[in-house]
Amino acid sequence: MRILLVEDDDMLGEAVRDGLRQESYVVDWVRDGGAALAALSAVAFSALVLDLGLPRGDGLSVLRWLRQGGQTTPVVIVTARDRITDRITGLDAGADDYLIKPFDIDELSARLRAITRRVIGCAESMLTVGDVMLDLRQRLVTYRGEPAALTAREYAVVELLMRKAGCLATRAEIEEELYGFEDDIGSNAIEVHIHNLRRKLGPLFITNVKGRGYRVDNGR
Ligand code: CA
Numbered sequence: 295m296r297i298l299l300v301e302d303d304d305m306l307g308e309a310v311r312d313g314l315r316q317e318s319y320v321v322d323w324v325r326d327g328g329a330a331l332a333a334l335s336a337v338a339f340s341a342l343v344l345d346l347g348l349p350r351g352d353g354l355s356v357l358r359w360l361r362q363g364g365q366t367t368p369v370v371i372v373t374a375r376d377r378i379t380d381r382i383t384g385l386d387a388g389a390d391d392y393l394i395k396p397f398d399i400d401e402l403s404a405r406l407r408a409i410t411r412r413v414i415g416c417a418e419s420m421l422t423v424g425d426v427m428l429d430l431r432q433r434l435v436t437y438r439g440e441p442a443a444l445t446a447r448e449y450a451v452v453e454l455l456m457r458k459a460g461c462l463a464t465r466a467e468i469e470e471e472l473y474g475f476e477d478d479i480g481s482n483a484i485e486v487h488i489h490n491l492r493r494k495l496g497p498l499f500i501t502n503v504k505g506r507g508y509r510v511d512n513g514r
Contacts, residue, residue: 296320296434296441297406298339300330300356301372302348306395310343310372313399319406320441327351331359336445338433339367341410343402344389346373346380354387361388367433368409372397421456423510426495428456437495444494451487455500455510464507 297314301307302325311323322337324330328350334342342360346353357369371384371392384392390409393402410432419431427436435442435452444452455463468484488500488508501509 296322296337296339296443297341297343298330298333298337299323299343300325300327300348300353301343301345302326303345310399310402314343314403314406317399317403319403325349327353327356330356334360334365334367337443338435338446338449340432340434341406342367342369343406344369344371346371346384354383357384357387357389368406370402370405370409372402421459423456423459423512424496424499426452426456426499426510428452435495442494444491447483448487448491448494451484451491452495455508459510459512462503462507462509468507 297319299307299310299321301310307323311321314321322333324333326349344353344356360367368390371389372395373380374395381392391405419429421428425438433449435444435449451468454468465484492500499510503509
């Protein structure tokens with residue numbers, strides 16, 4: 295499971311990062327609101343540990359941005375503010391849980407397990423093709439059991455191909471899947487994504503159907 299930790303306090307951030315890594319989480323640590331948005335745009339995280347008082351955009355703005363964008367990634371707020379209004383504001387803005395500093399890493403880890411379990415739900419949210427597994431609910435791709443660091447577009451390509459496993463996904467279909475992201479799609483953008491995905495998920499994962507599109511196959 296890949297966690298985004300957003301915390302501007304160096305000592306606390308380091309303690310939480312190291313503690314969660316010991317619990318086998320993959321942890322990306324950023325220190326301000328802007329970096330949090332950039333990370334959330336690039337990678338599908340399993341959960342977010344979010345400090346409220348941050349430079350360059352506070353935690354509540356990050357949370358509102360996430361929810362307004364339709365992302366359901368579970369969020370635990372960690373805050374020094376223990377006023378009841380802050381907790382209510384955080385939960386109203388879409389946080390799943392909160393912890394008041396100082397807190398125990400074991401406690402945070404338990405909360406993370408609880409909220410990610412709620413999200414995972416039923417078994418059919420998992421797709422498997424060869425060594426690649428896709429968790430649709432968490433928007434997480436693993437290759438040989440390890441989380442693959444995919445960009446949002448790479449994830450979108452993988453999800454489309456795996457939903458259509460055994461069938462061709464045309465270039466037009468893939469472009470349509472990517473349409474809606476902010477940036478323009480360059481003429482060779484799909485080839486670049488496929489190239490990167492082969493690097494990250496193995497050279498044989500995606501088959502090129504010359505001039506028509508791409509396909510992934512079960513049972514190879
Ligand atoms: Ca802070």
